[in-house]
Amino acid sequence: MAESGWLTHAWQMGWFDFKRTLTGVWDDKSRLAMTVGPMVFVGIVGLALLVAFADELQGLSGVTLPDGARGQVAMFWVFGVYILTNRLVTQRSRLEAEAFVLTTVSARTAAMGHIIAETLRGLAYFAAPTIVLTAAGFIIFGSPGVFLTIPIATVTFVMTAILTGTAVGYLIAWLLTHVKFIRRYKTIIGGSLVAVVMGGYLMAVMGPMEGLNMSFLDWLPPGWLLDVGVLGIGEAIEGSTVKAAGSMLSSALLLIGGMVATDRITNGYWYSAPVSIDDDDDPTDHSERSYQLGPLPFPKFISQPTRRVSEWVIMRSIRDPSRLSYLTVPAIVVFDAVFIAYNDGALDVTLAPVFAIGLPWIFSEVAGMNPLGDEGSMLPLLVASISARQYIHGLLVPGLLVGLPLAGILTGLAGMISPYSSVEIAGLVGIALYLTFVAVIIAPALGMAMPRFDAISIGRSDDVLPPRMSTVVLHSLSVVVPGAVLGGLLLDPELTRTALSFIFGGIPALVLGVLDVGGVGWFEQLMADIQATDIETLRYGLGGGIIAGGLFVAGVCYQHAISRFEKYEPQ
Amino acid sequence: MTAIETTTLTKRYGDTLAVDSLALQIPSGVVYGFLGPNGAGKTTTMRMLTGLLTPSSGSAHVGGVSVTDRDALRSQIGYLPETPPLYDEATAFEQLTYAAGLRDLPEDPTQERIETLLDDFDLLDDADDRIDGYSKGMRQKVAYIQAVLHEPPVVFLDEPTSGLDPRAAKTIRQRIRGLADDGTTVFLSTHILPVVEDVADTVGILSDGALIAEDTPTSMTQRAESGQKQSLEDVFLELTDSEQAAEVQPNG
Numbered sequence: 013m014a015e016s017g018w019l020t021h022a023w024q025m026g027w028f029d030f031k032r033t034l035t036g037v038w039d040d041k042s043r044l045a046m047t048v049g050p051m052v053f054v055g056i057v058g059l060a061l062l063v064a065f066a067d068e069l070q071g072l073s074g075v076t077l078p079d080g081a082r083g084q085v086a087m088f089w090v091f092g093v094y095i096l097t098n099r100l101v102t103q104r105s106r107l108e109a110e111a112f113v114l115t116t117v118s119a120r121t122a123a124m125g126h127i128i129a130e131t132l133r134g135l136a137y138f139a140a141p142t143i144v145l146t147a148a149g150f151i152i153f154g155s156p157g158v159f160l161t162i163p164i165a166t167v168t169f170v171m172t173a174i175l176t177g178t179a180v181g182y183l184i185a186w187l188l189t190h191v192k193f194i195r196r197y198k199t200i201i202g203g204s205l206v207a208v209v210m211g212g213y214l215m216a217v218m219g220p221m222e223g224l225n226m227s228f229l230d231w232l233p234p235g236w237l238l239d240v241g242v243l244g245i246g247e248a249i250e251g252s253t254v255k256a257a258g259s260m261l262s263s264a265l266l267l268i269g270g271m272v273a274t275d276r277i278t279n280g281y282w283y284s285a286p287v288s289i290d291d292d293d294d295p296t297d298h299s300e301r302s303y304q305l306g307p308l309p310f311p312k313f314i315s316q317p318t319r320r321v322s323e324w325v326i327m328r329s330i331r332d333p334s335r336l337s338y339l340t341v342p343a344i345v346v347f348d349a350v351f352i353a354y355n356d357g358a359l360d361v362t363l364a365p366v367f368a369i370g371l372p373w374i375f376s377e378v379a380g381m382n383p384l385g386d387e388g389s390m391l392p393l394l395v396a397s398i399s400a401r402q403y404i405h406g407l408l409v410p411g412l413l414v415g416l417p418l419a420g421i422l423t424g425l426a427g428m429i430s431p432y433s434s435v436e437i438a439g440l441v442g443i444a445l446y447l448t449f450v451a452v453i454i455a456p457a458l459g460m461a462m463p464r465f466d467a468i469s470i471g472r473s474d475d476v477l478p479p480r481m482s483t484v485v486l487h488s489l490s491v492v493v494p495g496a497v498l499g500g501l502l503l504d505p506e507l508t509r510t511a512l513s514f515i516f517g518g519i520p521a522l523v524l525g526v527l528d529v530g531g532v533g534w535f536e537q538l539m540a541d542i543q544a545t546d547i548e549t550l551r552y553g554l555g556g557g558i559i560a561g562g563l564f565v566a567g568v569c570y571q572h573a574i575s576r577f578e579k580y581e582p583q
Numbered sequence: 584m585t586a587i588e589t590t591t592l593t594k595r596y597g598d599t600l601a602v603d604s605l606a607l608q609i610p611s612g613v614v615y616g617f618l619g620p621n622g623a624g625k626t627t628t629m630r631m632l633t634g635l636l637t638p639s640s641g642s643a644h645v646g647g648v649s650v651t652d653r654d655a656l657r658s659q660i661g662y663l664p665e666t667p668p669l670y671d672e673a674t675a676f677e678q679l680t681y682a683a684g685l686r687d688l689p690e691d692p693t694q695e696r697i698e699t700l701l702d703d704f705d706l707l708d709d710a711d712d713r714i715d716g717y718s719k720g721m722r723q724k725v726a727y728i729q730a731v732l733h734e735p736p737v738v739f740l741d742e743p744t745s746g747l748d749p750r751a752a753k754t755i756r757q758r759i760r761g762l763a764d765d766g767t768t769v770f771l772s773t774h775i776l777p778v779v780e781d782v783a784d785t786v787g788i789l790s791d792g793a794l795i796a797e798d799t800p801t802s803m804t805q806r807a808e809s810g811q812k813q814s815l816e817d818v819f820l821e822l823t824d825s826e827q828a829a830e831v832q833p834n835g
Contacts, residue, residue, distance in 0.1 A: 320684030324670070331672040393668035393729070396633050398685045399654050578653065581636050 014120040021121045025113075026128025033133055042462065046482045047137070055140045060526045062148040069152045072248040077238060079230040082255075086235030089173055096130070096177025097184065102337040102478060105185035107282065114282060123278040127178055127271070134170040142166045149245060157244030165241035168263045172234055175270025182277040189286035202333065206340065233262035314409060317398050321406020322413075325379040328386070335386070338484050339377055346370035364426035364437065365503065368444040369495035371422055373488060375415030376451030380407040381487065382479035383456055384463040384580065392582045400577035404456055404570070411452030419444040432503070439502045443495060450562040451491045457569035458483050458490075460576045490565075494558045501555045505547045513542035586611040586737050586768035587632065591641035594627050594792075601627045603792040604641065609770070609785070611736070614763045616783030616800070617772040620823050624792040625772045626665070629739050632770065633662045646736045657686075661735040665742050667726035671715035675706055675725045678714060679732060686733045693732070700728045704754060719746035727755060737768045744778055756782050776815045780804075786815070790823045 015021070037044050062069070104126070107113045113122050142163060149158035187194050194201060229235060236259035239251030308326055310319045329336050346366060353362035383403075387394050394403065423444040427437030464480045500508030517539025521532045587609040594602040602624040609615045619625045630636035632645055634653045643650040646659035669678055676697065683693040701707045704724040714722065723746050731738055740759070744752040759769050760782045773779060779786055780800050787797040796803065796818075803818050813821075 316687045316690075317685045320681050324673075324681055327677075328670065328672055388670070389664075389666045390668045390670055392630075392633075392635055392664050393662060393682070394685070395635055395653075396660065396662050397657060397682065399657070579637075582630075 014118040018118055018121040019124070021117050022124035022128055025117070025121065025125025026132060029125065029129035030132040030136075033129070034136075042482045043480065046485060051137060051140050055144045058141060059144050059148065060523065062144075062152065064526050066152055069248075074247060075249050077242055077249060077251040082235035082238050083229035083232075084235075085169075085238045086229040086232035089169060089232070089234035090229070092173040093177045093180065096174055097181040098337060098340070100178060100181030101184050101188070105182065105281070110282070119279045119282050120275050122282070123178075123182075123274045124271070127174065127274065130174045130178065131171055134174055135167065138166055138170055153245045153248050155244055155246040157246065159244070161244030162241050165237045168240070168260070169234065169237050172263045172266045172270075175267050175274070179270045179273040179277065182274055182281060186277055186281045189281070190284065192287045195287060198333065206343075233259045234266075235259075237263070308410070308414060310409060310413065314405075315402060317402040318405040318409060321398070321403055322379075322409040325407065326410055329378065335478065336378065338381070338478050338481075339374060341484070342370065342373045342377065342488065346374065360430050364423055364430045364432065364440050365499045367419070367423040367426045368440045368499060369447065369492060371419040372415075372444060372447035372451045372495065373491045375419055375448055376411050376455050376491065377484070377487065378415070379410050380452075380456035381459045381483055382464050383407055383459050385459075385465050385479070395577070395580055395582065400574045403577055404573045407456045407573075408452055411448065411455070415452060416445060416448040419448045436502060440499070443498050443502065446498075446559060446562065447491055447495045450566045451487070453566040454490060454569040455487055457573040457576070458487050460573055460580075494562060498555055498558055501551045505551050509542060509545065509547065509550055513539045517542060584611045585609065585644075585647075586613075587615070587643075587645050587770060589632075589641065589643040592628070592631060592638055592643050593640045594624070594631060594636065595639040600792050602631070602638075605789075605792075605794055607787065607794070609768060611768050612763055612766045613784040614759055614769040614771055614782050616779035616786040617770060617789065618774075618776070618779060618786060618819055619789035623789045623823075625789055626741065627792075628789065629662075629664075629741055629770070629772060633660055633739055658733075659736055661730040661733065661738040663726050663730040663738075663740045663743055665745070667722040668729070669714050669722055669726060672713065674711050674713055675701065675717075675721075676710040678725060679729055682729045683732055688733055696732065697728070700732070703758075704728065704751065720748055720751055723747055724751060724755075727758075731758075731762065731767075735767070737770065738762060739770045739772075741772045742774065743771070744773065744775055752778070776819060780815045788819060788822050796822050 037047055107122055107126075117125075145166075146158055146162045149162055150156065188198055189195060233255075236252070236255040239253070239256035240259055242249045242251040243253070243256055308323070310322050312319075314322070349366045349370070350359070350363060353359045353366070384391060398406075420441050424437065424441045427440055430437065432440070459479055462480050462483045464478070464483075497508065497512075500511065517535045517537075521535035521539065524530065524532050524535065585608055587607055589605050589607045592602060592605040592607075593600070605628060617625055617628070627636060631638050632643055632650055634650050634656045637651065645656060648655040648659050650656060670681075673681065679697045679701075680694070683690075683697070698707065698710075701710050704727075706721060706724055706728075709717070709721065714725065717725070723743070727740075727743055730740065743759070744755050747755060756778060759771065762769055763782075763784070769782075771779065771783065783800055785797065786800050786803055788795050800815055804813050804815055
């Protein structure tokens, strides 16, 4: 039962939460850049494209909205729901300052406050592209109707995705904590589910029946919001009025259904304790207990403190796999690349290079992406118990002792089914080993330079949170970009040279040309210079430079991580 | 032998003076009750003495080791912060085995010691359950065992009896006294004054970052202006009153 005035309270909670987000983003400039940067980039690129093709767009008349476009919007909506569901399950299923909130307002108020905050965040995130799109729509098509239809479509899109993601997220969170079987085997179930969903998605998108046509998703009503958006354009692009009305009706059902479901589920979820998964037949033997702490057989020549840190890093992730939710991205990218290659009949050519880059990426991110934040309330004791060198070594051991040989072996095995020469296979294995080595070592330094702790200090200040997105992105770029260049220089240096000349010379020249701000000639000359570079010079000069630079950066990061732990003062 | 020694130990946060020229000389084998109102600087002092916080000026030595030398300091201290430092995903047995491993204690005798300590605190039957299902008191007990597991010469305890039932609190008090009797120095910060009265050999009272009184509990309760014996609580309230605090000089 909600208290009187619960909607006002929910609004106050949501607004307060949203303001906290704004303050947090503003205070953390790297997070600000990572949050605003992509949207500004999308806005600028979109604007540039609209300006570039303005004449063609103005000439449009009576173009029927294709099903593929609706399918694309629907796919984007499904992806948004997936992201929001994952975010809720891994980070936001319990309330911050829960005891305070639930003894002050009703669960309904808290749930609606969360939804309002998420909606405000979503709208703020999409504000810039929406404004650009609306303004461009008016300028190009001259119809004031876009001022109504495009914002309505965008707001409905964001709100339905949030409500659906929230309701599904709370349902999953409830299942994970209240169904003993699911709670016990959540790692296996979650992994299998992701594989099935992603496999199904890829089969649907790229399977032999549909090819790359996205129209197979055009039956999803959120995709019909595109029809609402183009209603205001006039006769240039014709959507379906029936589908526009249908999307609004189904959106209303989703919003109401999402709110009711969230209200019901959170009422049960927040006010009940999770089921216990402790074994009834507890082990009493020491050796059995010790075995539980050591899931991987780390050799005894590693000092005990270092070994314990390594063991616990692995054990903790096994017991609370939501800590590794950020690994979904590299796992999906690698899976996606392998699946597309298989579908195109090019698995033999693609698998080894994908493994050489993708496996170091995944293995290096298992430990050390947010070491200080991962320790939670243990951090002060840890700093007072173990030397910095032993602790950092403990974070590196799983990646170097298990990940590194595994990446090399799997890449080598993939190379054996490839058409590459033995020198090229050896080169790929070398890249896998080199990348794993460097990526594993730089991870703790990045994670400690940008630690992530719970922002609120009331009640749940010791919660463990996933690493900052900026850390994950920076680390991923540090692995994938040099890895791709090295792989390209090894297997197809001419193509790599062309790609580099286009990336560093062609694209900037194109963008500057569209914006008409000068400097085009300099980038065109750069493109020509790169194209003129001798292949061997590029291969050994750039390749050698990347390898030497990576090792140097790894050395600096290693020292930095040790120094950071030595000087760390818990707040 | 002096276990804890500080000279003009000072900590500033910008313009805020958290700890002001603190001078302590605590001999080995005593329980030092460290009292003070909220925000007096107790936690900051404990963090400096455990090496977790770098002093702004002055010096401090624990077990003869400078607090700025973290590597050497680790073997000298055990620390129980106010929030029990535990992993929710671990069982009590795993947590303590892990903590022992971090300190590189020999495995077999440590396993036996862990079992003995868990048994002493009535935790042995729950030792293989995950900590996320523990009550506050059970967590506190595990964290206490963790702080003393390696038998350090100096133990820092921040509110060790917080959240414990009377029986468990009594066990902890007895343990603290037992530690001191065996030669361990216990630096005890708490708001539960009867605990200090019960176990402390010396009491220091901190107010606004400065040590305003230091004496045995008996002497302190008899030193009030009236000349009549008062409870430690009365003395504490009297001394930490801001108007009177300025008139009272540290003793010792």
